[in-house]
Amino acid sequence: MSAQTRDLRDWLVARVATYLRRSPQDVDPAVPLAEYGLDSLTALAISTDIEDEYDLVLDPALAWDHPTIDALTAVLTGLIEAKERA
């Protein structure tokens, strides 16, 4: 895993931990956000946070198609790389 990917994943973990009001150690990136009690509408809020942090424009349904932090990290890594190449 590249340093950038690790940073991104850590940032997502921290963000979700804030949503859930728990510590980052208690957020497993492989577990679907829904299992932490983020229902389908609240989970969507994460896409705007990511947009602000990484200056991206994302599909509002992002968290529905990539329901874990690991899945989000994978798709975002690709998007960030594509943006840097452009």
Add this chain to the structure above:
Amino acid sequence: MSATPKRADHLEALLGSLSDVDNPVGSAAILDADERAEPLVAGEAVLAAFDLNAELVPPEHGGRFDRVDHLVEVLRSVYRRDPALGLGYAVGSLIAGVAVWTAADTEQAARAARLLLGGGRIAAAFHELAHGNDIAAAEFTATPSDGGFLLSGRKEVIAGIGRASAAVIFARTDPSPGPRSHSLLLVEPVPGEPLPRFTTAGVRGVWLGGVAVDRHPVPESAVLGRVGGGLETVLKAFQVTRTALPAMATGVLDTGLRIAVDHLSTRRLYGGAAIDLPHVRSVLAAAFADLLRAEAFATVAARALHLVPGSASVYSAAVKIEVSRLLLDAMDRLAELLGAHSYLREGPSGLFQKLLRDLAPVGFGHIARATAQLSLLPQLPTLARRSWAVPGPVPVDLLDLDADLPPLRYDRLALHASGRDPLTAGHGALLDSLPPGPVRAAAAADRAELAELARVCAGLPVAELGADARPAHYDLVTRYVLLLVRTACLGVWRHAPPGDFLADPAWPLAALHRCAPGRTTPLPGPVEDALVTELLDRHGGNRSFGGTARPLAS
């Protein structure tokens, strides 16, 4: 308000006068059909002759559905008379239709359009009695089989399903929980065994049915959009109908108000006309102001569907929450004024009790008000950060109701607004643009209200904004929605053509007064006088009480 399409006047004329006892679609005939719990056959014939179904089909598929505000204005003529006629004849197809126009491929859309333009109906089979608004819990299944699907399950309380030639069905295609487990299918003819009729307190002419389906095969081409995309399509497409349906229902309050003025101006109490009693005048003026407020906001939201479709998730929910509340509350207050005459099922005011019963679903059908509040909750923190705290320009195109609209882009509707709310972002600039005077002064307090709301909402914990959210959080949605409505009213007033009653300060003053936080006192005297004068003038001239002040059939 927004140049009425000529065809709305045409339909109004075809439907004719409510008070004409010989009119087959007048009050007497409407009440008679309601007593028998049967559809108004003569009304359906008028709608067929008018080719109302063409209003439900977008122009690219051969119909006349080019603007949501125009669709609303056309259907208001129906809702002014008989909401059951509107629901039974058109609403199912409208709801099914928007799902098709949002998700279907060209071939599927052409098929649905052909069916509707040929006079057929499409039932909207979304809800299940067992799950109500919790649509993601729906159990009706579509199981992959032989390259297609097998449908099994029940859909209940579906308007007009017995008479429909096809249905759009919301079905589970994945047994696991989550937002990607449902799909929409366009199925022709309607599958399964019909269930017995469900009887209702209102809209009694609408046949509410259902189907029980057992392993009914459909081809893969029945799926609208992607497999698993059903919930997303519903949440996008229904932004159109959650705006349009409450907006049409303002026609009910229009007629309710007319019945009240008719009755109270002829009734003599305590030695004078009842309408001259100060309390009666005050209630009538307030109901009139609420009708204008409801229509102004609904029209701005309808324009938003065209102009800023990506933000329509917010405005459509706000319409559902507030326009329906305004209508229900105003009708209840008019019922108090009418007293026993709001309860009699005959005589000149006999239609009122039916309208009151028929209006009720505006609050709970096609998403409950509370569920619409819940849908806004998780959007509050991003809206606060991205729009409320970041001033933008006055969104003139939303507020000038006579300005043109671009085509409706179903593909640009979004699950959430990503924090973009141009109406509220333009609040400060709009206030700055108002001429000095009482309206501007009355609106000044909203600057602080918006700043406070932005501060509180920006810090809301996202995880606490789901279905188990605290009532205090729902109250924030209420405050936000009221602010949206006040902003829309100010903007519509500011951009109304001179000479139009919408450019008169009386109605925005009343609107601001009636939804200012914590205020319930009567309207200021001159504001009330101006509203009553206009109300009676329109009553005498047989014009509608809504934003367009349209001539009505006489």
